[in-house]
Amino acid sequence: MGDGGRGPLDDILGLRIRLAHGAVQRHFAEHCAHLGLTQKQVSVLWLAHDAPGIAQTDLARTLQMDRATTMAIVHALEKRGLLERERAGADARRIGFHLTQDGEQLLRAAKAAIDGHEAWLRAHFTAREVQTLARLLERIYG
Amino acid sequence: MGDGGRGPLDDILGLRIRLAHGAVQRHFAEHCAHLGLTQKQVSVLWLAHDAPGIAQTDLARTLQMDRATTMAIVHALEKRGLLERERAGADARRIGFHLTQDGEQLLRAAKAAIDGHEAWLRAHFTAREVQTLARLLERIYG
């Protein structure tokens, strides 16, 4: 039998990634439930903070999401008054996003919560292993 | 800036896992579309083949899914005639699952498709790195 009790299925690397992802998602949902934000939503807020005026297309590409998916997330954040849009200068058809004050405040709270979440995740590894894991994972999506 | 163009977000290990998972899912969906099966469905078929008579609860625990989620997957497979249930001997309340002939046949096709999918995934790494990655990932969910 395999090392995880799943038999030959344990040899499927894709399954391991899926299980790890599920575990991280579950922990995030528990640990960060008070924010009322999903992982994706936090990512979008974070990016909009770091790069004010970013467009939907940039968000989608950076987070490797579909445009339609990105729209759904952005709409939800706008509806909650965390994100605003502005027709920005040079390119008239481009609409940039930036955080509202509420958005900035919630993002700060989110970063604090994620610090704890990431600490839990990293606690499974040594600092060197974290580097290795990050490097290997990047090869898949990078 | 970070190494992936996401700025400080690149330091979030959870995001890396999420992006890697997404990339794997997308490749699976493309590469295995002809099966008409999702990753989860293949996993359930695979387990039911390896352990005939397995119960819903076992499936849920092994794949770390909710019972309700497991039910949805099992129902879909039953409806397609790939999976059957039987009231098995000793424990009268327990219902075991096993593959039909169609199920066995489709699972063989799925395994062939997944061979290709896994080959693509593993091609990002050396054999040693695959071992390392598998070992590190298991610490998260194991």
Added chain:
DNA sequence: ATTATCTGTACGTGCTACTTACAAATCACG
């Protein structure tokens, strides 16, 4: 025998992702 627990079932909700389609603005080329 009455609870408590486990298992199977069923329903509803929410997030994410994809496809497809359409409107508006811009850009490129003739």
Added chain:
DNA sequence: CGTGATTTGTAAGTAGCACGTACAGATAAT
């Protein structure tokens, strides 16, 4: 300059997956 191609934003529909909850039947515990 104007027509078509491209980009961008928008919208609707479908699907998978996860979770919560509630309920029924069988078994187990007291």
